[in-house]
Each structure stands twice: as structure tokens, then as C-alpha cells.
Amino acid sequence: MDQIRCHTCRNPVASYDVISFGSMEKGYRDLCSRCFNAEVAENGGFAFEQVDFLPMEIMDFAGVKHNFKFRLLHLGDRVTLEAFEVDDGERGGYEFQILSDAQADPFKLMARLVERIRRALSQRHLVDEGEGCSIATDVVRGKISCDLQSQDRVPMLVIDGREISWDQFGQMLMTFEGWQFKLEIKDASEEV
Ligand SMILES: [Zn+2]
Structure with missing residues (x-):
């Protein structure tokens, strides 16, 4: 699996979890989601509690288990919770995302997202x-x-x-x- 060091905390981060943060003028830095959220919160002047969700297995229509990883990102006035599968060190397979306002309870978002994943995985196309x-x-x-x-x-x-x-x-x-x-x-x- 490809790993990149977070520019701020220097911890290794899987490449599928890295966020390129910055601007055309100032250049971009590779950040882990924790440092990304901390920086967005600091720039915006608000408190933000980091929540790390553990991966979860969800079964599809054929009884096959899919292992989802989750990532909560703060986007200033909104938050996004992503769920994705990892295949061979890269994002691959099912991928879902939910957007909400910044005050949303991350655990409620998680419950909504899991419900959505279950509905989607029950459908065979x-x-x-x-x-x-x-x-x-x-x-x-x-x-x-x-x-x-x-x-x-x-x-x-x-x-x-x-x-x-x-x-x-x-x-x-x-x-x-x-x-x-x-x-x-x-x-x-x-x-x-
Ligand atoms: Zn970091």
C-alpha cells in the first residue's frame, strides 16, 4: 500500500486517505484527515471534535461482505462523511458520501450513511x-x-x-x- 507522510503531523497516511490542501498561489500540502480538519477549524475559528469511525462490513444482495472505511471531513460550513472500499491500496468498489451542515451530529450522519449503504447494496443491477x-x-x-x-x-x-x-x-x-x-x-x- 502506498503511504505518504502528512505534512503537519508527519504520520504515515494511506494514499487513499490523503487530502491535498492549499491553493494555486500558496501551493499544496498533503494532509491526513485529522490535520486537515484541525486546520479548517482553526482557519474558520470554530471548535471541531474529530471522530474516527471504525471500518464496517456490510453484506450485499449476494451475501458478499464489503469492508467500508469511513472518513469525516470538515469543509467549513459543511461536513462530509465518506464511505469507501479499498482494493489493492486504492479506493475501489462501492463509494458513498453524505453532506450536511457543520453542526450535524457525526453519529447521526453515520447512521444515515450506513442505512443508505444497506439500501444500495441490497440492489442488484x-x-x-x-x-x-x-x-x-x-x-x-x-x-x-x-x-x-x-x-x-x-x-x-x-x-x-x-x-x-x-x-x-x-x-x-x-x-x-x-x-x-x-x-x-x-x-x-x-x-x-
Ligand atoms: Zn496529520
Whole structure:
């Protein structure tokens, strides 16, 4: 796993947990979430109690356990709580985020986020078919990520916590040739 030293406390931080903090003029520093939150609180002149949530296993529709890590970040007037899986030292698989105002109780946010994760993981969108897979019903939910392997700027989709290339998804859609579709795009903090 790639580790980076936090610029402030000098503790090693996993690369998926590092926050690049700063500005174009002053430059950027790599911070751990604890130091990031402390600095945002200090700049804003308010108190902030750091809460570290332990990782949690949540089962999906097929009974497979997913190990979620959590990160609470202070953004000044708002807080965000993220939940993500780590695959091979990088963020990968399911990812969720909840946004709230700065006064929100982190434990209530955590309860809301876990409920949302449970609802999302209970939904199955893809079914395996031999080598490939197909769309289970007529609704697909997922995340638009970036395909770093591709020469073209095309998305890598994350559906049911699995990476599905743009090509693969195109092939799956061909089952519905002649049908119509409606594509609705939502912010990462909204429930789809
Ligand atoms: Zn630090």
C-alpha cells in the first residue's frame, strides 16, 4: 500500500486517505484527515471534535461482505462523511458520501450513511452470464469513474461495486436495441 507522510503531523497516511490542501498561489500540502480538519477549524475559528469511525462490513444482495472505511471531513460550513472500499491500496468498489451542515451530529450522519449503504447494496443491477454479464432489470445505478487504461477519455462505470468498462456497458445495452432510455446524473452525495 502506498503511504505518504502528512505534512503537519508527519504520520504515515494511506494514499487513499490523503487530502491535498492549499491553493494555486500558496501551493499544496498533503494532509491526513485529522490535520486537515484541525486546520479548517482553526482557519474558520470554530471548535471541531474529530471522530474516527471504525471500518464496517456490510453484506450485499449476494451475501458478499464489503469492508467500508469511513472518513469525516470538515469543509467549513459543511461536513462530509465518506464511505469507501479499498482494493489493492486504492479506493475501489462501492463509494458513498453524505453532506450536511457543520453542526450535524457525526453519529447521526453515520447512521444515515450506513442505512443508505444497506439500501444500495441490497440492489442488484448486473447478472453474470458466462464470461460476461448483463443488465438484470431495466434500471442501472452506478458511479462514473475514469478509465485510466483507455487512450480515449471514456468513463469506467462502477455498478454493483464492480468496474464495468464503457465497451462492456455498451455491449450490455445491445440487449435493449430499439428501446429508449433516460439518463439522470446526480451528485456523489445524493442517493440514486
Ligand atoms: Zn496529520
